[in-house]
Amino acid sequence: MSRHIVVVGTGAAGLAVAQELRHLGYDDALTLVGAEDHPPYDRPPLSKRFLKGASGSEQLRLADPDALKRLGASVYRGRRATGADLTARTVSLDDGTVLSYTDLVAATGVIPRTLPGTAELAGAVTLKTLDDAQALAGRLRPGHRLVVVGGGFLGTETAWTALSLGCEVTLVTPTPTVLSGLGGQVGAVAGERLAAAGATLLTRTAVEAVRQGDGLPADGALEVLLDDGTRLPAETVLTAMGSLPDVAWCATTGLDLSDGIRCDAVGRAAPGVHACGDVAAWYCPSRGAHLRLEHRMHASDQARVVAADLLGEHRELDRVPFFWTDQGPHKIVVHGHIMPDAQFEVREADTEHERFTGVYRTDGRVCAVLGWNAPKQVLRLRRELLTGPEPAAVAPSLAGAPKSG
Ligand SMILES: Cc1cc2nc3c(=O)[nH]c(=O)nc-3n(C[C@H](O)[C@H](O)[C@H](O)COP(=O)(O)OP(=O)(O)OC[C@H]3O[C@@H](n4cnc5c(N)ncnc54)[C@H](O)[C@@H]3O)c2cc1C
Known part of the structure; x- marks a missing residue:
């Protein structure tokens, strides 16, 4: 029987599954479904070189147009999977298309957390996609007041980039230091460097609300209300408070979604279903626990293990994960x-x-x-x-x- 592998999500993980499948000789049907209306691109530069204007969207591409064509895949670009039936082995898309598969790979990544009440506020933004980065880049001008909510990698990287563009940057974080995931000592050094570059750091501080209108100047300015009563004026508020696995489309499948899609040590989530990348929590034998990491190289490492497993080749994930962050x-x-x-x-x-x-x-x-x-x-x-x-x-x-x- 010929196979049909459907990959949902065309980020680093989804594309790498497809590339590795072809590399290993898979020549049956392959379909890629990607919600974004862009060819697969790399996200790490979005908060760094791209946001700064030092590289364009072409340079973000994970594969050139010829290489994508050579994959010989049916591509649904700008189409979102809205549901899956694991018994019938079908995936439904938002345009009504229903795809039958023999094997499904979920590589849908994560979506940013947002602050309550900010969805409709112009200037209250998140940074996840190329479209987000383009919109944010259009706002960051010398003298522009940017409030960053969150002191993790994304918040601090964006703060550095905005400073380099001449913005006035205030970063608010409830933690004692920025980059608290790296521990207090490293976080303190990172905070010192960021403050020395010109950012105002408000640590151990939470944001209570972001407001617009309502007696505020009618020029579109925002006001960020902090838990100590301080009010910060801003033209842009970037929420960088972490992410949630993008699993709405498979919510009714019966998959274990306790933290992303729970998988074994080679990415199997259920018969006929694998998951990889930021959305997937793989069992880690050396820790005896499931781990879900949001690291770029980890996503493509997992993808290659999944492709091999789909073709009956057992590979193991490198037990040492790796990530980097550019802090200015x-x-x-x-x-x-x-x-x-x-x-x-x-x-x-x-x-x-x-x-x-x-x-x-x-x-x-x-x-x-x-x-x-x-x-x-x-x-x-x-x-x-x-x-x-x-x-x-x-x-x-x-x-x-x-x-x-
Ligand atoms: C601004 C930024 C900077 C980063 N910097 C670093 C860094 O310096 N170092 C590092 O290690 N990592 C970094 N990362 C994290 C890294 O980019 C991710 O780990 C990596 O992109 C994960 O790849 P992925 O394919 O699993 O998910 P994603 O890249 O998120 O791709 C998932 C894709 O699936 C699509 N999708 C979601 N739901 C559906 C659906 N229902 N139907 C169809 N498609 C769907 C999404 O639209 C998306 O295109 C950064 C991330 C961001 C956002």
């Missing part, structure tokens, strides 16, 4: 998984070159390594600590790490 001129790279209770310890610090490396430990074991402007050094640590025996010496604090100014 600073590049942070992390290998491994930072557990919520992990303690950070500095390994090497080089003040002259503004770089340091460190390790995260939980229960005495290293779970992740970090490099701040030190991509080569952190690779060495990765080899030593996450894939080999651990050396003994560990420096006690961030005392030798670069100081701001």
Whole structure:
């Protein structure tokens, strides 16, 4: 019987599944369904080079038009899956099309959380898609007042980019530091750098509401009301408070959607259904738990494992995940998984070159390594600590790490 593999979601994960299937010799029917009306593109530059105007949308493309044609796939672009029937093996699209499949791959990513009451406010935005980035780029001009709500990777990266464009940036976060997922020490260094570049950081502060109109100047300005009663005027408010798995379309399928789509260690969610990328929580044998990561390289690594599994080839996911973030001129790279209770310890610090490396430990074991402007050094640590025996010496604090100014 010939097969028909339907991939829902044409981001990094969905495209990589299709590419790997063809690479491994799959030559039956392949269909891609993507809600966005763009060819597959890469998201990380949206908050960095693209937003800054240093690269165009062509440079974001994950595959050139010829390579996409060579995939020999039926593509439904700008079409959203609205439902699936796992018994009948069909997927319904928002234009009424019903696709029959032998195998379904869910790669629908995540959607940004929003602040209540902001959906209709012009100037209250999120940053997830190319369209979002284009709209935000059109607003960021010298002197423009931007309030960023959230101090994670997206919020801080966008704050850096907006500063470089001459905007007045205030970042509000309920956490004690920005990048709190990297721990207090690294978060404090990141916050110092961002403040030194000109941002106003309001930590341990929550946003209660964002308002427009109602006695405010009629020029479209917004007002951000904070939990200490402060009112911040802004032309743009970016909500960057994390994301939720995009699973509405498969809500009634019976799949386990407790945190995204729950899968085994090779991405199987149910008979005939795989999931990968940001939407998928894969079982991690070394941790004995399901993990859902929102990292670019992890999405394509999982996609390749799924494609192989679909063709009966067993592969395992690299047990060491990897992600990076560009904080203005600073590049942070992390290998491994930072557990919520992990303690950070500095390994090497080089003040002259503004770089340091460190390790995260939980229960005495290293779970992740970090490099701040030190991509080569952190690779060495990765080899030593996450894939080999651990050396003994560990420096006690961030005392030798670069100081701001
Ligand atoms: C601004 C930004 C900056 C980032 N920077 C970094 C970084 O520096 N480092 C890093 O490691 N990671 C970064 N990431 C995260 C990284 O981009 C993601 O991990 C990666 O894009 C995940 O790929 P994915 O294919 O799983 O999901 P996505 O890229 O989200 O693709 C999912 C696609 O599925 C589509 N879709 C959703 N529902 C449906 C439906 N029902 N029917 C059809 N299509 C649907 C969506 O429209 C979307 O196009 C960043 C993300 C953003 C938004």
